[in-house]
Amino acid sequence: MIRGVDAVPGQPGPLPDEALDALVAVLDEVRMGSRSRAELVVRTGLSRGVVAQRVSELIDRGLVVEGDPGPSTGGRPPRQLSFQAHAGHLLVADLGASSIDVAVTTLDGRILGHLDEPADIAAGPDAVLDRVDELFERLQAGTRGLAGRAWAIGIGVPGPVEFRTGRSISPPIMPGWDGYPVRERFAARYGAPVWVDNDVNVLALGEWRSGIAVGHDNVVVVKVGTGIGAGIISDGRLHRGAQGAAGDVGHIQVAGARAVVCRCGNIGCLEALAGGAALARDGEEAARSGRSARLAAALDRGGAITAEDVAIAASFGDPVALELLQSAGRQVGSMLASVVNFFNPSLIVIGGGVARSGDALLAAIRETVYRRSLPLATRDLLIQRSSLGALAGVMGAAAMVADELFARGGLARWVGAGLPAADMTEDGSAA
Numbered sequence: 001m002i003r004g005v006d007a008v009p010g011q012p013g014p015l016p017d018e019a020l021d022a023l024v025a026v027l028d029e030v031r032m033g034s035r036s037r038a039e040l041v042v043r044t045g046l047s048r049g050v051v052a053q054r055v056s057e058l059i060d061r062g063l064v065v066e067g068d069p070g071p072s073t074g075g076r077p078p079r080q081l082s083f084q085a086h087a088g089h090l091l092v093a094d095l096g097a098s099s100i101d102v103a104v105t106t107l108d109g110r111i112l113g114h115l116d117e118p119a120d121i122a123a124g125p126d127a128v129l130d131r132v133d134e135l136f137e138r139l140q141a142g143t144r145g146l147a148g149r150a151w152a153i154g155i156g157v158p159g160p161v162e163f164r165t166g167r168s169i170s171p172p173i174m175p176g177w178d179g180y181p182v183r184e185r186f187a188a189r190y191g192a193p194v195w196v197d198n199d200v201n202v203l204a205l206g207e208w209r210s211g212i213a214v215g216h217d218n219v220v221v222v223k224v225g226t227g228i229g230a231g232i233i234s235d236g237r238l239h240r241g242a243q244g245a246a247g248d249v250g251h252i253q254v255a256g257a258r259a260v261v262c263r264c265g266n267i268g269c270l271e272a273l274a275g276g277a278a279l280a281r282d283g284e285e286a287a288r289s290g291r292s293a294r295l296a297a298a299l300d301r302g303g304a305i306t307a308e309d310v311a312i313a314a315s316f317g318d319p320v321a322l323e324l325l326q327s328a329g330r331q332v333g334s335m336l337a338s339v340v341n342f343f344n345p346s347l348i349v350i351g352g353g354v355a356r357s358g359d360a361l362l363a364a365i366r367e368t369v370y371r372r373s374l375p376l377a378t379r380d381l382l383i384q385r386s387s388l389g390a391l392a393g394v395m396g397a398a399a400m401v402a403d404e405l406f407a408r409g410g411l412a413r414w415v416g417a418g419l420p421a422a423d424m425t426e427d428g429s430a431a
């Protein structure tokens, strides 16, 4: 029996461990798409009897519904079983350095409502998370057909997160957030479990579950935004590392680079040379020194240069802006060539605001990776742009939450009680 889970009266009780394994296997299949019982037998390798039993348990627990008969192949047409994705909803937020994106989704991560607005992460956790609460409330009140309560909350933040506790740890651009209990705050308010991860892991999960990385088991997802970071899918699961800091490639030192001080305090970090903030800084310098008339005009209009201004200028053929993006692409590519030799991914996904804004950066990254990596590692390597666009963060946060809720370790903690509860993440075993 499952320890620490008390059955609610009227709800089906806890499951023995071996039954739980089969339940998770069947639920995983149904979450991927509607299936008949016969298909489930083939896909899970479980016996007919076990599949029938687990399916009726999932129906009893409100996680699976039986639909109309599907197409007949002779004889009685099989009934299709579907995941009950509307039994409740997920609330997710993707916090950027300068923006908040929130969404309400079905239990399988389909976005039902979405809001975004500019925000300054440096305003501190109280101000930013108060605003997230207000936006969550607005989504819950304003989304038509929203059923059930929030089953879970997912939050992506632009800095290092200790995944087990859901706390930011010494985030360089987030004053006041160090050690802040993001999980406890939302758990207390919504009575639902909360998972917090850094924005790049969230992006990687989104691309892997519903974007361009579907079907790949070894993927590096690089986010080139204000900073630079990477999420790693290794052998079919997100690799967070011992403390959750895996993939922090933005602070790898670039050999022979000019002595630029990074926001982390070190000198010559990749993101201090090739991240969005670096592009903005170098673009503004080119505008002020008169090397680029187009950037100078943008500076006059906006009062400052952003990475987006540099990308726009490059798309109009401005040679200085183009060289800035190409140089950034070569430096990111050079880092990635080392990663490719070390890790041998089948796909690299380039995402983030800077990567979205033009082709020059991606072209320079591709050229450098293929030139600098070993032939065996690049023989079948794909390097592609993120496919989820501006919704990637919230889609990823929803994918993270759905994985934690319905994976074996997560499901074991609540399926006996009937609904996920706020304290199911407490001892960190969902990490």
Ligand SMILES: [Zn+2]
Pocket (backbone or CB within 6 Å): 250, 251, 262, 263, 264, 265, 266, 269, 272
């Ligand atoms: Zn650094």
